[in-house]
Amino acid sequence: MPLRKDIKKVMVIGSGPIIIGQAAEFDYAGTQACRSLREEGLEVVLINSNPATIMTDTNMADRVYIEPLTLEFVSRVIRQEKPDGLLPTLGGQVGLNLALQLAQSGVLEEEGVVLLGTPLEAIKRAEDREAFKEMMQSIDEPIPESVIVSTLEDAEAFAAEIGLPLIVRPAYTLGGTGGGIAYSMEDFRTTVIRGLKHSIINQALIEQCVVGWKEIEYEVMRDGANNCITVCNMENIDPMGIHTGDSIVVAPSQTLSDKEYQLLRTASLKIIRALGIEGGCNVQFALDPNSFHYYVIEVNPRVSRSSALASKATGYPIAKVAAKIAMGLTLDEIENTVTGKTYACFEPALDYVVLKYPRWPFDKFAQGDRVLGTQMKATGEVMAINRTFEGALLKAVRSLEIGIDHLFLPGAEELSREKLEERLRRADDERLFLVAEALRRGITCERLHEITKIDLFFLNKIRNILLLEEKIHSAVEKEDIIPELIDKAKKMGFSDTYLSKLTGMSAVEVRSYRMENGIIPTFKMVDTCAAEFEAVTPYYYSTYDQEDEVKPTSRRKVMVLGSGPIRIGQGIEFDYCSVHSVWALREEGFEAIIVNNNPETVSTDFDTADRLYFEPLVAENVLNILDRERPEGVIVQFGGQTAINLAKPLEEAGIKILGTSVEDIDRAEDRERFDRLLIELGIPKPPGRTAFSVEEAVKIASEIDFPVVVRPSYVLGGRAMEIVYNNDELLNYMATAVKVTPEYPVLVDKYLFGNELEVDAISDGADILIPGIMEHIERAGVHSGDSIAVYPPQSLSRETKELVVEYTLRLARALNVKGLINIQYVLHEDRIYVLEVNPRSSRTVPYLSKITGIPMVNLATKLVMGKTLKELGYSSGLYPESNFIGVKAPVFSFAKLLQVDISLGPEMKSTGEVMGVDKDFKVALYKAMVAAGYMFTKTGTVLATIADRDKKEAMPIIKGLAELGYKIFATSGTAAALKEAGLEVEAVKKVHEGSSHIVDLIRANKINLVINTLTRGKAPERDGFQIRRAAVEYGVPCLTSLDTIRAIVNVLAENREKEDYNLIPLQEYLG
Amino acid sequence: MQAILALEDGAVFTGEAFGAKGENWGEVVFNTGMTGYQEVLTDPSYCGQIVVMTYPLIGNYGIMKEDFESKKSYVRGFVVREECRQPSNWRLSETIDSFLKKENVIGLAGIDTRSLTRRLRSHGTMRGVLGTGNTDSRVLVERAKNCPQLTGQELVPIVATTEIYTLPGTGYRVVLMDFGAKLNIIRCLQERNCEVVVVPPTTTAGEILSLNPQGIVLSNGPGDPTDVPYAIKTLQELIGKKPVLGICLGHQILGLALGARTYKLKFGHRGANHPVKDLVTGRVYISSHNHGFSVDEESMKGLDIYVSHRNLNDGTVEGIKHKFLPVFSVQYHPEASPGPMDSEYIFDEFLEKMAGEGR
């Protein structure tokens, strides 16, 4: 079937902010789709609220709208743009749900917009649990016993009939939000209530539980002519019961015989045909490990995290092909870009093992509940490729950047046998390391299989690693380390660093020992066809084998280091930067080589760079590639802290670091050196020093006076950072949060109350361009990443701006910055203090690039390569402010992270961001808030519990809410204060005052907005904590910063009636 | 223990021995299937060949009798990147190592199978010698150079049945000319209630007709179709008398019987992921392949046959149909096993043809 002729203009819906369960994979999918649609000569209109994405770049779509992904806004864009078609299956669950709402609301019909690709009916059939159940029964595909309930009563009835354990899964949710497995009647009830609350159609599926069965996924494609293929299948190493997003996954399946493989493959094709999907879909199965019996668990009628993984694992561009199918092409008409000869209508053959390992945020959330279940908790993931399973696994572990280079978890040896088995049974983020620990202790694979249900095949593989470890140990004792042994270790993926631990040699010595004995990695190509056809993909992985396939060119080339897995504090923004750096290099005629290990991203799309190396971002692997490619140098400033941290080791190995020098990077990052620099430059910083003991910390605090900000020294960045108000809190922090030692000192700084300002600048060494200054809505003390940022600043005096510019220029010059630099300031009592300097690209670069129209990374890259700002047509200093206002608001994933305190503080907690744009500040802010999901009703009940020290400040704000017509509930103390201020308020009981207390009210859905400011201490059992958690779990907006609330009150006051904001595409911001 | 694979072009691959010990020669071919190694090992069509698996981890789920495609393994050698010593699957009865020992098949593990595959891809399939122990690789290379070509070897008689036997069924009676049939062809016919009479390749047309079958199926098998001239002759006498379905070698034999020519492919098709387009319906099916020869499209000019299926990857002929008679054949494996079951419709078509004749 040729391209359909009736469609000229297509609208694509993005997936919005990054949240757990919906990460960068949709930027990758969306970008591919937009590209391939334009390849076919179509005009593309894109809407997405997330500025930190490649897909929202002006060169990705003809008209890019950065607007909230709500029915209201999307409808208005449709009315404005009048596209012929809408492609909804590339924006994840968000895009899909929106498409459904759009269809129901009738806009599509009114505007004559046809839904492209998978028809609405198919989406409904797959998404609506009831419809899906019926469909499966009609084609007699087995699904677990289940009922759809909308009330607790029905749920209980079913439980009585089937018995526990049961699994509760809300309809239309991401990552299983609100769902879970219930083993006791009591947690069954709470899970059901939560589940119903989270489902947008107030429906939940109660289902028979097949925990422990194999969990297998198939990625399937179907075109309009009913041709079907499976791109690949994947086996979860963690069996049923742990969300695929939280499971360690291997592709292709390892323990299925051809009979089982084909059984499920055939079922997948049957299902995609029955549903009538046109494009890609993902089918999840539970397979009985002891029979051919299986269940269909779910179908995602769209591209997904798994399809991104499958694309990177096989080289098959699912999203690209799906988009072409949506435009009417059939699989046998679409070229296989990998071979250039064959077509998209084939099934990739792998000749390597791919392993996906989730990246969890528990390094940030010490208090968080780490237990894994049916609700996804990972923020990101890494992928590793190798010719052995062990090798892929160990590569993946190294890619995680959790300070571990092997299946060895320091401290695990201290666990008691009971505790160990307990944690193995309950499965948390460290389970695989505990499996290794158990094997080290001589617990048998059989026993571990009983406990974990992990297949013996995988357990034995892990055992192989430990057996080799022992071999090496004894070899070391006998002092006969032989090359054969080291070679074996490298084939199994042992890192040089771990071998150095085992052998007592230094990592460098291990490396040279390998070189001397010719134990060097080879690089092989990912070619979709197991070498059957000659391929042209420049997509490589390292492995210790015989033949190397890489043929380095003689062109001028540069390596760009990516940013690894998405985690809190280092998100998609840095992939955005890496990609733009690569593009800039190619513009300049360089061959761009990218190294990264995150399968979700655009940077690891094999046609982004000239060459893609899918490898751990650790010195050893990067050096191996450098040995092979010998580029002119390496750019480290766009890959976040991951890449920056590699600068030193690479330089020590004799590699040229391009851009700001390693020496200067260190001057910015080393606390002592940085302090000296500031003194030289006469730039103030908050008073404070480094404490090497508790006593010293107390002493410093008393000198500079409370409140103080305390945190471990810079290696750990903003982790475990707190503001403490008195000695008790300080001592408590020292006792619980960090272990202060001479080698791990603690930084103690005066907490300065005031506006936080942030600046990104681009320097060629002489001239320095400052695209703009950003002002935070929340005061310093709320992490810059969690604050609402405003560009251009609304409240700064000219003098202040000039001073900020002056300091920025001074710092950039003093640090000899070549490329990007990011600086955070606090404006305290009309003085400006520097909080920190990041000698690299930052979180705000994509946002600032978009709102100012300055291609910041592109410029920075060219400066790094020797061009000057003048040559590129820019002058030094602050760039004229745009007449558009861009507001960046953080988005959190607290619903997925049980036991995590949501109150804002100096530690970053958000997972993503959105942007609101308008000529009017309030409107821009409103858009940002809506996009970020603060969509509480315009009338209703506000529940306020305010800490004493905030009461005074809070009064006018709450008054404002009352004046807007909100009913005010408050806890005794707050209520009293409010009454005094002459407000009508209803006092409610605190939790410990017995029911029906605040949390009961929240559960009973009587509250529309919770305002809660933090009282001392972090203990989870405290009221404040419980209120905040209850709010999150029952989907009630909860705000913990008075600044945020003040802003919202202003917005609401302003925007009550006025609703006709104009929607302007990115392309016209500067026009 | 060490094992060596030596190729006729002088290339030598040294790795670990598993399975049987000793030395053997054959045509070295690669298979890209990621599952189904036991079906490959027991597919008689591999008789005379040393098989290289491109997927690096082989033996993961062990060996289970019920997945065999014939009573024994006819491969001359088995080459993998890594052989699994601790397989895991609820049905497994033994490891691949112990199976190969019993079947007296030499295994070679621990070599760069991708490198070997790339070599075979660019040089085409080559003769090779696989030897275990401390053998001199130069000697092995010499032997590889001098061992017989695949063509000219009498392979079909080694694998085919020597006497007629019948598998009961309530439906059509089908004669299966056995050139080394995979059991799943028989299963597919039985699932369609056919009574299957399996006959040796040398069975004459008269004998076959005297069994008065409603249809005749020509099975898959090893080697060069021109090495079974007697079957070609037999078939020429049968065409027009009964509906005929040819599979793989059977397809090539049919082609030759109808006056077309066959030729040897550079490195053949062996895998479970080949897209084949049914030119009649326009539908594409992912299919299971194992063939080193192909029917030459040029040679079909002016004959009463046309190309019914084509490979999307390299355009080779994957199926032919007779313009007037209920006679057709496919180059790939509609019986799957290993591989996708998408093409079983071919058997249904064959049953329709028989039904059509009935009327």
Ligand SMILES: Nc1ncnc2c1ncn2[C@@H]1O[C@H](COP(=O)(O)OP(=O)(O)O)[C@@H](O)[C@H]1O
């Ligand atoms: N019936 C069940 N028994 C046991 N575990 C299940 C069952 N259904 C789902 N799960 C587990 O819950 C996870 C999430 O379920 P799924 O339907 O895939 O929700 P989501 O839409 O979040 O992907 C699955 O990956 C699986 O591990």
Ligand SMILES: Nc1ncnc2c1ncn2[C@@H]1O[C@H](COP(=O)(O)OP(=O)(O)O)[C@@H](O)[C@H]1O
């Ligand atoms: N002395 C201080 N006074 C007030 N707020 C501070 C101070 N130091 C840090 N903060 C707050 O903590 C946040 C994180 O501190 P920062 O040094 O930027 O760590 P990170 O490396 O995590 O960005 C800042 O964004 C700011 O809001």
Ligand SMILES: [Mg+2]
């Ligand atoms: Mg799922």
Ligand SMILES: [Mg+2]
């Ligand atoms: Mg900061």
